[in-house]
Each structure stands twice: as C-alpha cells, then as structure tokens.
Amino acid sequence: MKVTGYRSLTTKHDWGRRTGDVNGVMAEDRTDVHVLILETDEGLEGVGIGPHGDVGRVFGAVEGEDPRAVPALYDRMLARAFKTGHNGATFGAIGAIDMALWDLKAKAAGEPLWRTIGGRDRFVPGYASGLDIALDDDALVALYERFTERGFRAAKLKGGRDLDHDLRRLEAVRDVLRRNTARPALMLDANEAWHRSQAVRCIAALEQRVDLTWIEEPVRRWDAAGLAAVRRGVRAAVATGENLTGLEQYRPLLDADAVDIVQVGNVWGITHFLRVAAVAHSRDLPVSPVAHHGNPLAHAAVAVPNHLTFEVQDLVAPIGLHIDQEFQDGGIVLGDRPGLGIRVDEAGIQAARAADGPAAVHGPHVRPARAGLRLGPDGGREEA
Template sequence: MKITGYRSLHTVHDWGRITGDVNGVQTGNTTPVPVLIIETDSGIEGVGLGAHTDVARVFPAIEGEDPRSVVALYDRMLDWVFKAGHSGATFGTIGAVDMALWDIKAKAAGEPLWRTLGGRERFVPGYASGLEYGLSGPELADLFEQFADRGFKAAKLKGGRDLDRDIPRLEIARDIFSRNARRPAIMLDVNESWNLAQAARNIAAIEERMDLTWIEEPLRRWDAAGMASLRGKVRTAIATGENLTGLEQYRPLLDANAVDIVQVGNVWGITHFLRVATLAHSRDLPVSPVAFNANPVAHAAAAVPNLLTFEVQDLHFPVGLDVDQYFDDGGIILGDRPGLGIIVDESQMSPAGSAPALLARTGPHIRPERAALRLVAEPDIIDVPAVSVRPAL
C-alpha cells in the first residue's frame, strides 16, 4: 500500500449558539472545520481533522510511503521541517496527516482505531465543556442540562475576567450536575488570562465559595516557575498543556513540578497524544485531552493507562461527518466502524480554498491587548448578557 495524494476540504460545525472564552466570542453560530483526506493506491482513504495549511510542504515526506508505518512517518514529517521548526501551523498540519494515517492503518486491519491501539474498553469518561462564555445564565443552564441528561458528572466553564460573573456560573453548573453525583467535578478555564498574583487571589476567592477540581491555563503556557509557585498556594489542581507542541515543551513544566493534570490538544494528532501520555505516565500524572470536532483522539485515549477524563464540547458533529460514537453515562462510547469511524459526505463540503476568510478582530483565538494587565474587573469587550443566577433547588 502506498500514499498517492490528498484532498483538502472544508465544512462547518453548527453549534446552534455562540461560542467563545474570556479572549472573545465568535460572531456567529458556526465554526470552520478543515478536513484532510489522504489517498492510497489500495483505495483506502484516511480522514484527518484540523487546520493543515502546510500540507503541500509536509506531504512530500510521506508521498509513496506505506501509510501503515505511521509512527515512523510522524518522525519523518518532523525531520522534514526541522530547519524551520515544527511548532504552530506546521505541527497542526502534521497532526492532521498523522490522524489520517492512523485511520488508514486501522481500516486496513478492519477494526476501530481504539482496538488497533490496544484499547480494551470502548467507553471514554468525559466532562461537559461548551465554550459557553457568551451565554447568559439561563442559556448556560439549558446547555448543561443536556449534558446532565447524558449522565455527565463533571463540567468545565470558561471565565477569568470577572469573579462576580464567574462564581455564580460555576454554582449553576454545580447545582445541575449534583443530580448525577454527590460532589460533581467543576473546573474553570481562564485561557492564560491571569498573572501569578491574580491567579492566587482569584482562586482563593472561588475556593471560599465552592470546591474547584482544577484551574486550567491560569498563567501563560510556558510559565513553569509561576505554575509551580501557584500549586503551593491553592487547593485546586493545575491543568495545562493543550497549546504545547512537541515533548520538549512539556519538559520544563514537568521538571518544575508545575502541573497536576497534563493536557493535550486533540488538534495535534494521535501520535503526539500517545507520546505525551507516556511522558506523563512516567511521572505518575494523569492525562486529559482537550476536545476537537468528532473527538478523534478519544480512540487513543481509550488505550492509555493514565487517562483521567476527555473534554466533550458538543453532543453533535460537524456538517457532512457521520461519526460512529455516541454520548451516554457521562462519556463517549466508541463504535466498531473501522478506523476513526468517520464517514465524510463530500457533497456537503467545499474545497478548502473556497472557504471564506475569517476576518475576526476578536475571538477565542486572539489574545486581548490587556490580558493579565487589568487592575480591576472591567466591562467585557463583547456585549455579554448579565448572569441570571439559577434558583437553588
């Protein structure tokens, strides 16, 4: 079997609502979903999800190769771009290609990827996470009720700008998921919006009101010394790592004992997740993947010994993707369809180059100018509806 070509496609995920975090909120209800198809001479095709803007530069590293040599080809792609480096968009491209190659490998074996990777169980425990920063209190409650109906016992909220807004929202989530667990796990993701002093003060204020399971990305992603210091000041666990690319970026955090929960961005692919999970396991640390469309890394998560929980951002899938998984009992239940279990309906998609450019001036992927430099809570840069606190049950 040989790799012969690729197709780059574009679809969208329709959330039916706005999404965002402390850095900004999307202007509409849909977000782009890049889809990469890797072709072979056997007719088996692999599906990779995620931005792959560097695919023309990376593809020569794998062209003509046997896709089943996926681990070796992952390293070959890293070597191919070594002079310019493998961070950012290039690492995302490698992740999308890697995902497609694993899909081909499992399809060639006639089994789901979780089985190819050595998983014993198809169930992947998860937590609810809706990128819900722009929702009002009642809208937030309605969203999390849908997750609670599927048995979820844990939730993560976005915040970090104003505790008077964040704490009531955390309490809304706690009350909802209390119907499934005596002590539901409630987490807060502030997306690198605090400095060390702010983080220590704000977390202490939250912990006066409720138990917080983890604080996610409280400081800049590379601030190992700061996060190590913060660990000694708060009760909650420190979770970070979703934006790190390559094992070398995790080493300072692990060497400084700066992290309790090692996170991995799904967008970086299967092999990267497996390697980070092994690295974390060597330190007796749990790993938790950060979600992405159709949850492809859930297959790998099912096969590692130190999985803590998997982020689930929505209960639906992008337009044109038929995904063999469903949500129940507080997690993801993977199916038996070979590979990633994703069937692509290309009639509902467009070639990648035909997708309109996103000209957002703000949004969850753009860091605000005054992040971590606000002396007092300020009105948001977006018009977020006031919180309506959910009555006690």
C-alpha cells in the same frame, strides 16, 4: 499500500450558540472545521481533522510511503521541518496527517482504531465543556442540562474576567450536575488571562464557595515558574498543555513540578498524544485530551493507563461528518466502524459551503490588549 495524494475540505460546525473564552467570542454560531483526506494507491482513504494549512510543507515525508508505519512517518515529518521548526500551523498539519495515517492503519486492519491501538474498553470517561462564556445564565443552564441528560457529572466553564460572574455560573452548573451526583467535578478555564499573583487571589476567592477540581491555563502556557506558583497557592489542581506543540515543550513544566493534569490538544495528532501520555505516566501524572471536532484522540485515550477524562464540547457532529460514537453515561462510547469511524459526505459539505458566507477572522484566538494586566478580579474597563 502507498500514500499517493491528499484532498482538503472545509465544513462547518453549527453550535447553535456563540462560543468563545475570556479572549473573545466567535462572530457566528457556525465555525470552520478543516478535513484532510489522504489517498492511497489501493483506494483506501484516511481522514484527519484539524487546520492543516502547511500540509504541503510536510506531505513529501509521507508521499509514496506505506501509511501503516505511522510512528516512523510522524518522526519523518518532524525531521522534514527540523531547521525551520514544527510549531503552530506546521505542527497542526503534522497532526492532521498523523490522524489520517492512523485511520488508514486501522481501516487496513478492518477494525476501529481503538482496537488497533490496543484499547480494551470502548467507553471514554469525559466532562462537559460548552465553550460557554458568551451565554447568559439561562442559556448556560439549558446547555448543561442537555449534557446532564447524557449522564455527565463534571463540567468545565470558561472564565477569568469577572470573579462574581464566574462564581455565579459555577454554582449554577454545579446545581444542574447534582441531578447525577452529590459532588460534581467543576473546572474553570482562564485561557492564560491572569498573571500569577492575580491567579492565586482569584482562585482562592472562588474556592471559598466552590470546590474546584482544576484551574486550566491560569497563566501563560510556557510560564513554568508561574504555573508552579499558582499550584502552590491554591487547592485546585493546575491543568495545562493543550497549546504545547511538541514533546520537548512539556519538559520545563514537568521539571518545575508545575502541572497536575497534563493536557494534550486533539489537533496535534494521535502519536503526539501517545508520547505525551507516556511521559506524563513516567511522572505519575494523569493525562486529559482537550476536545476537537470528532474527538479523534478518544480512540487513543482508552489505550493509555493514565487517561483521566476527555473534554466533550458538543453533542452533535460537524456538517457532513458522520461519526460512529455516542455520548452516554458521562462519556464517549466508541463504535465499531473501521478507523476513526468518520464518514465524510463531501457532496453535503460542498453544498453547505456554497450556502454559507465566509467566517469572520476574530474571536478567542486573538489575545486582548490588556490580558494579564488587570489589577482587579472584575476585569475593569475593557480595551479594544
């Protein structure tokens, strides 16, 4: 079997709500979902999920190759971008191809990927995470009630701008989750909004009323000294890593003893996750994937010894993607469909795209002008 080509599709995820974080909010309820389909000479096709605008730059590393040699082809793609670097969009393309290669490998074996990788149990423990900063209090409670109905006992909220706002919302979600457990796990994601001393002050103030399990990205992702300072100054664990593009970027954080929960972004691929999990395991640290559409890393999470919990952002699939998984007992239950369990309805996607206008290009992926430069915990006057 040889890789012969690829197709790129863009569909939509209909959240039924506005999504975002401290850096901004998406303009619409629907957001783009990018799908890569790898073609082979035997007619078998592999599916990868995630932005892959640089796919043409690295596809030559896998073209004509047997897709079952996934780790070797992953390294071949990294080598293809050796001089110019594999950060950002290029690493995203490598991740999407990597997912599709793993999907092909498992499909060729006629089994779900979680079996191919070596998982024993199809259940992936998780936590609810609604990308919820745009919701008012009533909508927030209603959202987490839906997660609670699926057995979730842990949740992560977006915050970092207004301390009183964060506290009120954390307490509200804690009360909802108490229907399933007396001691819910609560996390807060500041999305790199604070400087280190501000982070310690704000987290310490929250901890007077709320037992935080972890604080996520309290300062910039590469600030090893800052993350270590926050870790020393608060009770909550420090989680980070979703935006690190390459195994080598974790080294300074690990060497500085700056992280308690090692996170990995789904969009960077399965091989990357497996390698980061192994490095974290060598430091006796747990690993936790940050979610993306279809939750592809869930198949790998069941095969590593140090997986802690998996982020679940929504309970429905993007338009045109039929995914063999369920959300029960506070986690993901993987199915038996071969590969990643993702069936792509290309006709349905094309019809949905034709009826939908282009998405606005702004929101949580644009860093605000005064991020990390606010004096008080309430944020003060916001600047455009």
